[in-house]
Amino acid sequence: MKNGVNRMIPDGYKPFISDDHFKQETYKKIEKIHAKKEASILASISAAFDIIPIKDGMTLSFHHHYRNGDLLLNMVIEEIKKRHLKNMKLAPSSIFPVHKPLVDLIKNEQVTAIYTNYISGDVAESISKGHLKDLLIMDTHGGRARAIETGELAIDVAFIAASAADEKGNANGIDGPNPCGPLGYIYPDLYYAKHKIVVTDTILDKLSSNDIDSAYVDYMIKVDQIGLSTGIESGTTQMTKDPVQLKIAKDTVKLIKTLNLIKDGLSFQTGAGSTSIAVSHFLKEEMIAQKVHGSFASGGITKSLVDMFDHHLFKDLYDVQSFDLDAVNSYKNNKNHHLMDASKYANPFYKNNIASQLDIVVLGATEVDLNFNVNVTTSSTHKLMGGSGGHSDTAYESKLTIITTNLVKSRIPFIKEHVETVSTPGTSVDVVVTERGIAINPLRTDLIELLKDSTLNILPIRSLYQKAVTMTSIPKQIKHEDRIVGLIRYRDGSIIDVIYEVKS
Structure with missing residues (x-):
């Protein structure tokens, strides 16, 4: 069928009508999911897969505040690969060239669906060539929040990269040796994912600010390095000289x-x-x-x-x-x-x-x-x-x-x-x-x-x-x-x- 901008879209999907059509719709959020107890500290990413447990077909989410300096998504990809999990769905708010290891999992159908707002590098090229089994869903930043809050995008496990955390599970992106700034894109995941895991390389007695509230955090994992601060300046963030x-x-x-x-x-x-x-x-x-x-x-x-x-x-x-x-x-x-x-x-x-x-x-x-x-x-x-x-x-x-x-x-x-x-x-x-x-x-x-x-x-x-x-x-x-x-x-x-x- 044709939509409001004269583009053919597949049957069974809601067609775009106009940019203000949403005003005629009702909006109902699902309930926020609080942690049942104080966050547990786990020994590794692998331990999180065991304790939850993370199984075939689950949806895992991530934020992109480290941009091309992100290391967490690749850690999780490696664990999926080791465990031979299949039909995994990933929902990172953006994907960058650093996430090239994801290509192998797309090709062997360990990852079969992706939800994201921005994508570049080898993963984008792989999907363009038709390697992803199911559909790539491209949201807007506001649209991703809407999809998660309504339950349209249901997340099983949210992996939250933080530059620092305290022992209770509060966290932020500004303390520690690898800061990345405000963690604005992860809030829908923090509130509505079934399981939330803060992953950091720095645990402190006291944080500058508790941007991530431990009331929603189930687990914490300390890794050697969570991300590269220098990677947030990658891409198109410099003033032109042209x-x-x-x-x-x-x-x-x-x-x-x-x-x-x-x-x-x-x-x-x-x-x-x-x-x-x-x-x-x-x-x-x-x-x-x-x-x-x-x-x-x-x-x-x-x-x-x-x-x-x-x-x-x-x-x-x-x-x-x-x-x-x-x-x-x-x-x-x-x-x-x-x-x-x-x-x-x-x-x-x-x-x-x-x-x-x-x-x-x-x-x-x-x-x-x-x-x-x-x-x-x-x-x-x-x-x-x-x-x-x-x-x-x-x-x-x-x-x-x-x-x-x-x-x-x-x-x-x-x-x-x-x-x-x-x-x-x-x-x-x-x-x-x-x-x-x-x-x-x-x-x-x-x-x-x-x-x-x-x-x-x-x-x-x-x-x-x-x-x-x-x-x-x-x-x-x-x-x-x-x-x-x-x-x-x-x-x-x-x-x-x-x-x-x-x-x-």
Whole structure:
């Protein structure tokens, strides 16, 4: 059947209708699961498999606050492998290149289903090639919280990586030799998984903060090393030096200024992409020049947002995940740098979630189409290379959603007639900024009116598309196999698109 963005989805699944359809639905949470007694300290990961016990077909969950420095998922993978368990379902909030050992378990059907919000590296490539027996389910950050809280994603065992814990099972991500920052994404798992295990390399008498409440923790395990702090800075968390992307960032801030949005009380979020971080830098300069003081910045927090906070440009930071060690240290040392759990961040059914209080969000894109739909999940050749994360959540909730993207890169147009994969529906996107012009979504007649006399290079999105294909020619359509390897679940649980197996 076709859904609300004109994509074919398999029968038996709830089709995406519109980005605001969730308002017509009822939301019922399952009961939180408290620990029956004080947390027991176990000798090893293996001991946890014995005592629970972990069996064929169970669903195990993990968080990704160590990003490409995570070591815990691979420890559990190794134990699954040793025990010859089959048909395991994994629900890590994200998967990174460091998780390459998972590929072997996918191929031999020890792991047959995966639920995640973002995926890259060898595991993504393996799934694109059709190696995963069952479907990959791609959620948003807010959607994952919703799925766990309602019991739609039922977790048997949650493995909680923590940089430090006390002997009762309280834990955090800021103490110890390997800090990673706030542990915002694990809260749904902590509250609703049947069994919860804190895994750490440091046990202290007293913690700086009890971010993980021992009332929900069943077991603790001490390992030699839980993760590498340096790994949280992996990927796209550095400011660009590319002159094209710097122009895009500068034009984005000019747009915000022209719309008179740089004013006291401003709330702001940006992605972790290099262009988005450059936007933060230029916005900081403009706020200082205008002597403006914003209310808060939120999301995955980077050094650039910490810098703005330190300059008193924002009163508060709401942090679901630290993207670098500057953010980790800021969270540890500043009372106005707050931990934000995944549900409070972006669950569509969480009343007044933080994302809904945003004035501006600046996000990236792999592709944008003529209907303003955005792809951040696959490449132009259908290969898995990312995921929505908080993209769809914040795009819908923020008062102004700006997508920054190159018009053309490496002879590939980023504005296309149709995106390969719809991650975020165009109805949630207000503006697309490229190095060769800015497109305003026709649905935002208010913005069009405000900008009609501006000096910004504002063009219809079709004109940007024509510029792109004039430079590159219309790209040849890359064929894919008929088999569906994954479903992209919109934040309300509906299916917005599917992921196909790539041609070998």
